[in-house]
Amino acid sequence: MVEFGDMVDHFGFTLMKTFKQRYLISDKHWRKDGGSILFYTGNEGDIVWFCNNTGFMWDVAEELKAMLVFAEHRYYGESLPFGASSFKDSRHLNFLTSEQALADFAELIKHLKRTIPGAENQPVIALGGSYGGMLAAWFRMKYPHVVVGALAASAPIWQFEDLVPCEAFMKIVTTDFWKSSPGCPESIRRSWGAINRLSTAKGGLQWLTETLRLCDPLTSSDIRRLKDWISETWVNLAMVDYPYASDFLQPLPAWPIQVVCQYLKDPNVSDSLLLQNIFQALNVYYNYSGQAKCLNISETTTSNLGSLGWSYQACTEIVMPFCTNGIDDMFEPHLWNLKEFSDDCFKQWGVRPRPSWITTMYGGKNISSHSNIVFSNGELDPWSGGGVTKDITDTLVAITISEGAHHLDLRANNDFSYSGIFATVALPVRNLAFFCSISLCFQAWTAERC
């Protein structure tokens, strides 16, 4: 675990201040002769947590003789430009952008090459998942002189403006549940009305509080939040619907949606029975360990993710339109309302989103002049709706992982993923063009040297 003093503002010269950017480094398998550097472009959370959930890099390090570097994204984990004041106000948050983060990565790589004997002339490959995958792709696009290629895993680089339909995400979530049993999404679809009815019935709020084992008593003003919390739970389940027991956002069994949907097979039940079933389903996500005494509607995920920072990023650059119609998906209908979103952002952070900036900056769908990026997406992953799932050119290739959820592409090798996922990534030589074209050849991914 090391730190590097990087500029807080790469794009202006008034603020002559550096901050300590944390990064993790492993040279266990690294060889100065013929080796390479795999560089994880950290995303919105603690880099140690990402490191522990990116087994893929460890799996391939030996075969690639690779040094591994995991760089923490500014404003997350311990890489706080203004320490405890970093989230104080919009002035302190002003340097939380993807452009600044990419510049950090570029400076860090320069620093490593300058200071680690033997690293200077080695090729660097960027890897990242989710927002980190977007950063990996963007890093290759903007700094092709720094990284020879990128693996952009589960990276929804097109979840912006109208590049993809705003319904796509929630439709995939719904399909994931539908695959377990058609009754499952139907139960969820009906649950919203059931909650509405129960919450306005006499004693209904108390009944809901008890039935859902909520930590705090519901009031009528909490109903919106309750439904959002439940929705987010289904979304999270779709993201981590892994084929083996795991602990990414929460400790979960293998194929958790199947487990959840066991309780929701039959939508044709009374409101009260439906909500009791919903509780059983939620309980799989929030209490698989059996340790939880109650469910807290303020929490949906691991605290390793930096929700404050992400909320700011979503309110500025990373403006992702989502919507539901309740017909193609199992959620309450909700339009994408930029005005409302912008007003909420202004209230919370004193800033307003610029929804078209990312497209201006990174090109939207017009990226064919770039090269050497592999976009991998899990078929089950709702984020694949905003991802690149078809080859764009010979060197901008898409890999779809059937039965794969979010971030599975970067998780450690295991029995399932070895036969199912890893092999998908490993075998087709075509997908390796981007490594080979830079006169690099990774034995791990193909038996033949380039």
Add this chain to the structure above:
Amino acid sequence: MVEFGDMVDHFGFTLMKTFKQRYLISDKHWRKDGGSILFYTGNEGDIVWFCNNTGFMWDVAEELKAMLVFAEHRYYGESLPFGASSFKDSRHLNFLTSEQALADFAELIKHLKRTIPGAENQPVIALGGSYGGMLAAWFRMKYPHVVVGALAASAPIWQFEDLVPCEAFMKIVTTDFWKSSPGCPESIRRSWGAINRLSTAKGGLQWLTETLRLCDPLTSSDIRRLKDWISETWVNLAMVDYPYASDFLQPLPAWPIQVVCQYLKDPNVSDSLLLQNIFQALNVYYNYSGQAKCLNISETTTSNLGSLGWSYQACTEIVMPFCTNGIDDMFEPHLWNLKEFSDDCFKQWGVRPRPSWITTMYGGKNISSHSNIVFSNGELDPWSGGGVTKDITDTLVAITISEGAHHLDLRANNDFSYSGIFATVALPVRNLAFFCSISLCFQAWTAERC
């Protein structure tokens, strides 16, 4: 002449302020059907002046059915983000960077495509000269989704760090004078000592003031400035050593260095005669019109260039190391001293340069993964020392214009340039690969359609 409201800070969200960016537009030759857009990436000066000195674009507009757009660079001309306060202090200047300027260009092109019917799907080509040429190249590198290619004319993109020897620039200046007559640079080389001797002799300062027809009496503390002013004059002459009478930095005859060197053929003369000759030479540059009553050592060039803004840029991002040794060049020996330079910058602007940032950002010599950039350089141009003068790949091509000075590549067609320069640009089909490869074909530059 039009204005566009662009963000003052593209890379942060706290400052929710726009400014009026000026641009010039001509659709005289533009066709909606099969046309294109030529976009001048404005540099450090008034855009009207650049427009008037970029006849090349006008010359080719008809054949390309092209719309012409000249975009003014922020902080120059009338495009002042904070109006009269724009240069007040480093906080107001904080948004004067190449990255912000490129983002302005990208937003402006989006705006034009959105608002001009017929423009939306037309290819845009970036063109620029000098710093504007650097911007054109960088624009294609960073925003290849916005421009299909770039003509980077007289663009010293490698005049940074140690990418080229710091002596290169002044060596070329010296060679330009040497070509007229070997005695000419020798006279200049000897003039520095002559000035030093005369300035310390009794009555010497007054003699120099009179002999050089200076507007203000010299004091001994002005001698450094005097010599810098004279040096800069020789540099400027090398830049504008055009084959025809012109008025770019100053009104000048054709091949002005030949005219200047007529007075400096013989270096073996007394100090006082040498300085009288130097005056005659300077007078060619400063008083070709015969209107000047005296010479002002505070001025070397047209006021159309924004010297304040450029000084700030040189003190932050655009850190170009220059040096002389007095042997390979005709100047007093001067090492490149970053520390001293940085201290001067801090004194003047309250900022310090980051000399390696441009290389981090734009790749230095490692740019081969980009495409569709033509780098044109004049053989006589001292800036060619920091330019790309050899092909890098099939689509990153270099064109050297023999007998060409700075910015000549973008000047209007004329008898000389047609047979000499324009044809060099026009004829070899190989150089057109970058247009053709985007399925565009410019009849003007080749008889054959792609």
